[in-house]
Structure formats: C-alpha cells, structure tokens
Amino acid sequence: MSMSMALEWAPEVRVNSIAIGGLESPHRPMWLDASQRAETPAANPAMGRLGTAEEHAGTVVWLASDYAGYITGAVIDAHGGRR
Numbered sequence: 001m002s003m004s005m006a007l008e009w010a011p012e013v014r015v016n017s018i019a020i021g022g023l024e025s026p027h028r029p030m031w032l033d034a035s036q037r038a039e040t041p042a043a044n045p046a047m048g049r050l051g052t053a054e055e056h057a058g059t060v061v062w063l064a065s066d067y068a069g070y071i072t073g074a075v076i077d078a079h080g081g082r083r
Contacts, residue, residue, distance in 0.1 A: 006073030014072040016063050021079025022050035046081025 005015040059078050062068055 002075055003073040010072055017075045018059050019075055019077050020056055021082040024050040024052050051080055
C-alpha cells in the first residue's frame, strides 16, 4: 500500500510506513496476563524489551525530515531485532 500510494502521489507527497514490533504502554498490563508479560522480553532477544512511544516517534520525525527526503514507498521495520 505504501508503494502504491507513493507511486501515485510522488513527487509532491512522500508515503512511508513504520512496522513496529511492539509498544510499551501504561495500559499494557490491562490486556496481558502475568505469563504473557513475562514472555515479552523473550520474544525480543536482541533488545529484551518493547519499544517506547518516544523511540517510535523518533522514526516518524526522521521520516518527516529533509534527511529522509529521498525515501518514499518504504516500510521501516522498527522491531528492535524481534524475529
């Protein structure tokens, strides 16, 4: 979808997607039981934790900046090394 929209709207608009692998949230304990919370770090052996909103926001800011001015139609994997 990102590539299709990028092809249609370029060069005026750049379209990219971010595929996050997990997001830590204060509401997370509400929908995970204790065993699922304990397994979360094991699901991401590289970082051993979920990403934070601030870390994912940094990716958004970078994509919106001139530093990413030639990037369009991309899907950025922001999963912290998760398999």
